[in-house]
Amino acid sequence: MRYTLYLHVLVCCVSVAHAFCPSQCTCVFHGRTDGTGSRSVLCNDPDMSDIPVNVPVDTVKLRVEKTAVRRIPTEAFYYLVDLRYLWITYNSISSVDTGSFYNLKVLHELRLDGNLISMFPWESLKEMPSLRTLDLHNNRLTTVPPEAVPYLVNITYLDLSSNKLSTLPSDLMDIWPPFSKAPLSNSSQKIVLGLQDNPWLCDCKISKLIEMSKIANSLVVLMDLFLTCTAPENLSGVLFQRAELENCVKPSVMTSATKITSPLGSNVLLRCDATGLPTPALSWVRPDGAAVDNTVEESPGEGVRWSIMSLTGILNKDAGNYSCKAKNVAGDAEATIFLSVAGTLSTTLPPFRTGSGTGPTSQGTTFTPAAVDVLNPLSVTLTALPLSTTNRPKVTTIAQKGSLKPAKIKQGGSGKRLAADEKSNKDPSNAVIDLQIAEEGLDSAVLLWTVDGLPGDTLLTVVYSPYGEEDTKQTLETSAASGKELLQGLLPGTRYSVCLVVKSITSAKQPCVDFYTLDSVDNTGLNQLFMIVSGIVCALILPLIALLIYKILALYCKSQQTPIDEAELEKESYVKFETISMKHRTLNSHPTELWARRPTHDSERMLLCSRSSIDSQMTYKSDSSRSEYLC
Known part of the structure; x- marks a missing residue:
């Protein structure tokens, strides 16, 4: 009988639970041995067109998958205060309201992959402070605005793959290592990013992402290490790990000085110069962390900018480190200037008069009497006077023109000055x-x-x-x-x-x-060496030049002399030859005497030498004719 009663109670509970489950959904209660449990709801009816509104309030996991739902209305899940997992995947959702996820304080995982979302309400993430997983894979997102960055700080799993993103805000990379300046609460916590299958424009705006892809053993894990560029044309198809960006340089900052000491109440100008591409923006931060507004900036050219910050009438509280920060999409840099304030500010005292007739100072504050430091009459106490009509502070000292006289100290009513004061009272003006x-x-x-x-x-x-x-x-x-x-x-x-x-x-x-100061390259030694070498070269070249001029003059003078006799030239231009001819045959002649010499006429012997030996030839006409040789 007892077991029958238990069975009846169980059936009643199950029937009650089923009564609260939406008609197009399936509700499952996962019980534990200790009597506790969790409920999960699955809605995957293809005919479902709206988000169900009668989901059990104790639901921990809700899945709406492969339905015809097109929109997530405002406060669609506000009563599901225990909801930790929300999967609305592979539907036809194209619109998500800003208040759609209102009151989901303990939601840990939100998956909206496989929909038609082109604009996501990033500010709605502030309603989910416990959110760690955000899956927007396979949607139609075209941009992630800079305003979304603060809401993604706590996300450890972000999937933006298979969208239409071409760039990301530079500040987004700053919330993750190695660019994050704030240390992670758990150094072993990995951050998973899905960024593949997007048409990335590889320019300076995603330079940090490209740099992150080249880092090994980083706390940021990319789902796909082989991210590729789609544009510009010269980087199309190039892997992030091999991409080299043009006109993208991290900023660097240089200050005019690293430490400045100024008197109390004076005006101080602090300057810093920055370089980088694109041209960085400059900002100043006071020692207390407050931003400085009274600055003057100018950019004389591309990639260069300088800034001057002014401090008027500085006080002791103004001392400290002033930071000049430069930032562009490629990174940021910082330089500090330490400002120290010299002098002290006295409180209100009765008017002080010296023996020379020094009158009271202006209202508010007065000079500290010189008797405050008797052993060191040259010490100076500064005081700040009320602002004049020009609103500029004035700085003055106790020192008067001429010798600086310490105040008298009476001893035993005698009115005599101490001996040590007499010895130390030197006149600094001399x-x-x-x-x-x-x-x-x-x-x-x-x-x-x-x-x-x-x-x-x-x-x-x-x-x-x-x-x-x-x-x-x-x-x-x-x-x-x-x-x-x-x-x-x-x-x-x-x-x-x-x-x-x-x-x-x-x-x-x-x-x-x-x-x-010396030039960037000290040419003193080089100049001396150059002068020595020049002297040696001149000593060697000048005699050669003189000899050359002498030869030219000699040739010129020789050409002006009387020309050579034409007859002599003619004789020198010809060569004389003797003609060898065959003897006339006679009966009594000796058979061995076939050749005989005969004299030739001068005109025959005078042959021009201008003919080359190649053209020389012999013409045989007869026994009585002469042979002609041409040179």
Whole structure:
């Protein structure tokens, strides 16, 4: 009887469960031995045209596959608070509303592959904070907007393959290693990307993706390693791993100085220069992380941009690292400048008067009396005055024109000054400073000085800048006893002006000196060698030139002499020959004497020599005729 009752209860439960299952779907409850379980729902009726609305509320996995559904309406699953897996695959969906996935707080996996989606509501991903898998394979997506990047940060499986994507936002690669600056919570967590079967345009916008495909053993795993370019024409069919992009260079940043020290209340200009292709954009960040708006930028040419940031009336809180960031689609770069503020700001005190009649300062703040530092009368305390009508702060010091007199300290009511004060009370205005440049280099120079009339611990400021460019001054803090300072970060082949400023003297004329840095290529030794070789060559060539001129003049003079006698020339032009002819036959003649010599006439012997020996010939006419030879 007991078993019959259990069976009846089970049948009732199953019947109740089936009552809540949509008519075109199949509901399965996966129970466990501990009495808990999960429910999955499968809807694959080809005649289904709408998303079912009566799905059991305890459904954990919902699959809508191979139906005629064309649209996912707003809040289609808002009551499925336990839904973890949502598969709407291989349907005819072409429209997804922004609020379609409202209230799916625990959804872990969303698959929409095999549909007709051309525009996906990326902002709807914020309704699914637990989402880790997003499958949009085999749709009609043409773009992923930059606005979608923040919603994809937590995605570890993203499939965008078999779409119509030609590019991706550059910032998308920055959320994954190796471009992500934030360390992963789990270093062993792999990120899977499906990007194959898309008509990729291989330009600088996807340079990070191309670079990622060339990295071995990366935390980002590509489903297909053999991604190929479709455009431009010169890269069509080329693998990402072998693609070389043109006009795509990561930015680099250079600052005018790495460390700057300025007095309290002064104005400071910070400059940085950046190069890269495409031309990078520049931005400044304060030490507290806030962006800086008061900047001036200019791009003098393609791939080059500079930016200047201004700080007005700096305070102690303005000290710190200022970052100049350059960014383009190929990457980003950063450089920092450390700003330190010299001096202190006093609080409001009663007006201070000296024996020379120094009156009270302006309202708000006053100078700290010189008696604050008795043992060092040259120390200076700065104060910031209220802004003038031009809204520019002013900086002033206690030092007055002439000698700097420390305040009197009474001892035992006698009103006498301490003996140590009398010994240390030197007049800095009478100090003699000899300033010179000992050595110039390509980007550095050595400054030497000798000081007479100042204590060795007197603070000095070295101020230097390119000649005539007052807005790019750089400063270095030193002391009078050091006598030497190395100036670095200079530009080659540039004229610089350097001054040595005694902090305790504001009115006296400060010593300055100008110098030039060496050119990028030091040609001093080469010039000397060239001069020596030139001298040797000149010493050898000049006699030859003189001899040649002499020969030319000699030939010219010889040609002006009397011409040779024509008769002599005629005689020299002919050759005389003797004619050998056969003897006339006689009865009494000796048979061996067949040849005889006969004299020839001068005209016969005079044969022109201009005929070549090849043309020479002998003509035999008769016994009595002569033989003619032509040369």
